[in-house]
Amino acid sequence: DAGITQSPRYKITETGRQVTLMCHQTWSHSYMFWYRQDLGHGLRLIYYSAAADITDKGEVPDGYVVSRSKTENFPLTLESATRSQTSVYFCASSLRDRSPLSSYEQYFGPGTRLTVT
């Protein structure tokens, strides 16, 4: 499928378990992002990546790990899930364009709803 996909779409896990959320994009966009969306908090950036093998922390990185060995994939791992990580997670990508009028709009996946019990 063309575009940006996330899997699974829904996940229920128990406290303390490791969970990996997958994100795949077909556009070869350089930038990829992980956000969480919680009621009352809008979108919060967890991690982002400017290219394969280059990642950086966002606003709320604690408890999460990312990797990016291939341009098209950007998995997010919760090493030991906690109830506070119950949220909707969105992956996004953006084209790296060095032209003066580049605008860096982001393209979002459909989201993964994660529940930690």
Next chain:
Amino acid sequence: GDSVTQMEGPVTLSEEAFLTINCTYTATGYPSLFWYVQYPGEGLQLLLKATKADDKGSNKGFEATYRKETTSFHLEKGSVQVSDSAVYFCALSRTNAGKSTFGDGTTLTVKP
């Protein structure tokens, strides 16, 4: 650092009413400005954008003008429909910065 402040919601309107959602920003340089829309159960999608001062972005009857003098990018629509019910996010990105800064979102409900 960069920031985006948008009108607090929720906003409830009757069908065919005029819509304004205010958005102001703080950023160095000349950022690009965006409005994204999120329909229930979906990810965000770009609604419109403007890349320089005085540009007007438009799409699906929505418009927003990049006002550098007031650092604003207010979203407007002359006649809303029930299908416009969604959450609207204002955002900015700076050239070569990659990341975007998002506002907190404004929930719009349009009643028939």
